[in-house]
Amino acid sequence: MIVEVLAVGTELLLGQIVNRNAADIGTRLADAGLNHYHQSVVGDNRARMVEAIRLACSRADALIITGGIGPTKDDVTREALADAAGVPLLFDDAFAERLRRYWEARGREMPDLNLRQAQYPDGAELIANPKGTAPGLQIEIDGTWIFALPGVPAEMIPMLETDVLPFLQRQIGGDDAAVVSRLLRTWGESESKIGELLDDLFEESQNPTVAFLASAGEIKVRLTAKAESEAAARALIAPVERTVRERLGTRVFGADDDIIEAVLLRMLEERGWMLATAESATGGLIASRITSIPGASRVFRGGVVAYGTEVKRNQLGVPATTIDQHGVVSEPVAIAMAKGVAAALRADVAVSVTGSAGPDPQDQPVGTVVVAVRTPDEVRAQTLRMPGDRERVRTYTTTAALHLTRLALEGASWGRR
Amino acid sequence: MIVEVLAVGTELLLGQIVNRNAADIGTRLADAGLNHYHQSVVGDNRARMVEAIRLACSRADALIITGGIGPTKDDVTREALADAAGVPLLFDDAFAERLRRYWEARGREMPDLNLRQAQYPDGAELIANPKGTAPGLQIEIDGTWIFALPGVPAEMIPMLETDVLPFLQRQIGGDDAAVVSRLLRTWGESESKIGELLDDLFEESQNPTVAFLASAGEIKVRLTAKAESEAAARALIAPVERTVRERLGTRVFGADDDIIEAVLLRMLEERGWMLATAESATGGLIASRITSIPGASRVFRGGVVAYGTEVKRNQLGVPATTIDQHGVVSEPVAIAMAKGVAAALRADVAVSVTGSAGPDPQDQPVGTVVVAVRTPDEVRAQTLRMPGDRERVRTYTTTAALHLTRLALEGASWGRR
Numbered sequence: 001m002i003v004e005v006l007a008v009g010t011e012l013l014l015g016q017i018v019n020r021n022a023a024d025i026g027t028r029l030a031d032a033g034l035n036h037y038h039q040s041v042v043g044d045n046r047a048r049m050v051e052a053i054r055l056a057c058s059r060a061d062a063l064i065i066t067g068g069i070g071p072t073k074d075d076v077t078r079e080a081l082a083d084a085a086g087v088p089l090l091f092d093d094a095f096a097e098r099l100r101r102y103w104e105a106r107g108r109e110m111p112d113l114n115l116r117q118a119q120y121p122d123g124a125e126l127i128a129n130p131k132g133t134a135p136g137l138q139i140e141i142d143g144t145w146i147f148a149l150p151g152v153p154a155e156m157i158p159m160l161e162t163d164v165l166p167f168l169q170r171q172i173g174g175d176d177a178a179v180v181s182r183l184l185r186t187w188g189e190s191e192s193k194i195g196e197l198l199d200d201l202f203e204e205s206q207n208p209t210v211a212f213l214a215s216a217g218e219i220k221v222r223l224t225a226k227a228e229s230e231a232a233a234r235a236l237i238a239p240v241e242r243t244v245r246e247r248l249g250t251r252v253f254g255a256d257d258d259i260i261e262a263v264l265l266r267m268l269e270e271r272g273w274m275l276a277t278a279e280s281a282t283g284g285l286i287a288s289r290i291t292s293i294p295g296a297s298r299v300f301r302g303g304v305v306a307y308g309t310e311v312k313r314n315q316l317g318v319p320a321t322t323i324d325q326h327g328v329v330s331e332p333v334a335i336a337m338a339k340g341v342a343a344a345l346r347a348d349v350a351v352s353v354t355g356s357a358g359p360d361p362q363d364q365p366v367g368t369v370v371v372a373v374r375t376p377d378e379v380r381a382q383t384l385r386m387p388g389d390r391e392r393v394r395t396y397t398t399t400a401a402l403h404l405t406r407l408a409l410e411g412a413s414w415g416r417r
Numbered sequence: 418m419i420v421e422v423l424a425v426g427t428e429l430l431l432g433q434i435v436n437r438n439a440a441d442i443g444t445r446l447a448d449a450g451l452n453h454y455h456q457s458v459v460g461d462n463r464a465r466m467v468e469a470i471r472l473a474c475s476r477a478d479a480l481i482i483t484g485g486i487g488p489t490k491d492d493v494t495r496e497a498l499a500d501a502a503g504v505p506l507l508f509d510d511a512f513a514e515r516l517r518r519y520w521e522a523r524g525r526e527m528p529d530l531n532l533r534q535a536q537y538p539d540g541a542e543l544i545a546n547p548k549g550t551a552p553g554l555q556i557e558i559d560g561t562w563i564f565a566l567p568g569v570p571a572e573m574i575p576m577l578e579t580d581v582l583p584f585l586q587r588q589i590g591g592d593d594a595a596v597v598s599r600l601l602r603t604w605g606e607s608e609s610k611i612g613e614l615l616d617d618l619f620e621e622s623q624n625p626t627v628a629f630l631a632s633a634g635e636i637k638v639r640l641t642a643k644a645e646s647e648a649a650a651r652a653l654i655a656p657v658e659r660t661v662r663e664r665l666g667t668r669v670f671g672a673d674d675d676i677i678e679a680v681l682l683r684m685l686e687e688r689g690w691m692l693a694t695a696e697s698a699t700g701g702l703i704a705s706r707i708t709s710i711p712g713a714s715r716v717f718r719g720g721v722v723a724y725g726t727e728v729k730r731n732q733l734g735v736p737a738t739t740i741d742q743h744g745v746v747s748e749p750v751a752i753a754m755a756k757g758v759a760a761a762l763r764a765d766v767a768v769s770v771t772g773s774a775g776p777d778p779q780d781q782p783v784g785t786v787v788v789a790v791r792t793p794d795e796v797r798a799q800t801l802r803m804p805g806d807r808e809r810v811r812t813y814t815t816t817a818a819l820h821l822t823r824l825a826l827e828g829a830s831w832g833r834r
Contacts, residue, residue: 014443015440015447016632018436023433023434024432026429027433036430037430038459070608071609072619072629074619154805192530195528199530202491220433224427283709286701287704288700288701291699291700291722294776296724300725301725303721303722305721307713308719311719315761344732388571391709
């Protein structure tokens, strides 16, 4: 079963929003063992949508469309589906009534525009949208199943998971091959170095295939196997995964969904330790990544965003003489910040960052950042040089700070950066 | 001049990364007045890449490919371009030597794998990559210009801006129509309500066209005009923009690149006021968004991520009796947090958030958040109910907090949420 994804919206072409939906759908298609070879984007243009729908029908068994079913008149997915299927648009009275009641229940009057959402191409079925007012549509064109879902992720994902994926899985039954993908997450080496360490595996192996992916300083190694069952696919992956882990050692910090934030929280919880953060250049990014994980409060006390120098002094107790002697972007200041926030917030572990994120240099050249970590056993600091612009320096530094904290908790060396 | 974008990478199809490159390129194509109707994604598969290149050649004057030119063997853009053009791959000795020196200058030895990056299809020219080791490629196939750039944004964007876009603009000369897009940013109303307020404008107008875009609680209104010159296109937009602004009033907070963080910092700077943040549920997100703007230190003192209750008490001076009486997610606590952080960090303006982000309720049902703002003139608080999961609650609350701070600085009413 080959499934294609088409995202609709001129705002995507103009770059006003990023096509996160395609990624979210891609993940779920892979998990469901469905093949997925093409994603495309067209604007709010009826003719080009019809073309894109026909192209997908020529090469896929199913097409998932996101966007273009909202209430405003630039939303033309309904019309394009009717054109591509060669059928008229109908109006659903019962659905219009449900829309009205949905708005009433929220104490608001429905704008008349929303009535457009009760239209559908003849032959299509409506897909319930529990989180919004726009129902989805399902229609078969030339043997290809087409699903039109809203562009809003919070509405689209539940419809995908509740209706679309189970429907597709029912169509393929148990006969089709299972595809299993295993992601090994590493930090601390370049993509080419990781590639070199694993080069022969890639040469030898067609199943599982090995691929590499660099993002924000982390290199991911993906192993993908196909077999007649999920268990058989997993059995193909297992020995290759063992080899990869042996060769890469502590560079591997997790697998699949084990993002560094979650790994770090788990390590803290195992040790019964509480964490605090003291951030200058990253301005709250480390704390916000830690608190993105449900249950963070079990191990995270809080943090201080010490942007101004007086906050470093007053809230974190960094001595003025340390700042004067070494400069604000220095290992002694980072160490004083980590110790200070641990003391002030009564935490066992603290991570601190001070740095020059740019575009203008602050104390040190742009891209110079210092990370310090305090544990009950030790305090250490390291000066890093980060490439790129302000956003990149901040993001990479945040990721580095989380990993350096993990390595300090493990008692592992930080090595040279 | 029609330009198409093709992103290459199985990691995109698997949803392991989001195709931010397509958005970044889309923005720049629009700014350059180039037409852009299609974006697509294929995996690291030579045959499907060749097909995608041929499809683009059939409908576009230029194609920008991102990804697949890295050093590892799953990178096959070079091979696919040679196949599509029907030419062999050559090897550039001089370039191989440059690669070696690039690595040496960084005190590292080049992995042999990187030599792959010195290969190119016969007839192609190399595009310099000042930020990385993988050069880009430019080749003409059947009258369509094709540019292959790296997938890493920090490398790709400079090559796009320095080489690709100037080349394309030279090809079209001054004859082609200019496309100008104007984005008006609003907060505080639903997309359908905004659509209804502007409905007749959309009916009447073909040039400029009007479109709506919802993201994270903000609704953007995009006006796009085509004319023989940029000035003529701007003149078509101006009267429609005036009408939109009249109808939407203070809901409009900025245009084009005026993101709320930047608008807020500008307002603080005009008033000579310093800001501080006190965050519980948002865990540092407000501070990190404020500090994402260069020059934030001119108006941002810092913040306290008061995740644990004892941090609210000790660092922000929230009285234990206030927490006991009203609960931790309450307007009195939010007000005490805002006052407390303003006092501790000696700030003129403070914004605070306490809330229940989920998945488990904390004190109040999931999605209940309280925002308070303290200015030199007043303190106010409002309880909001945010839909969706933890990530959505945190993101929407952060955006709301920034907007409520803006409205408080303007002395404008917060209205009912």
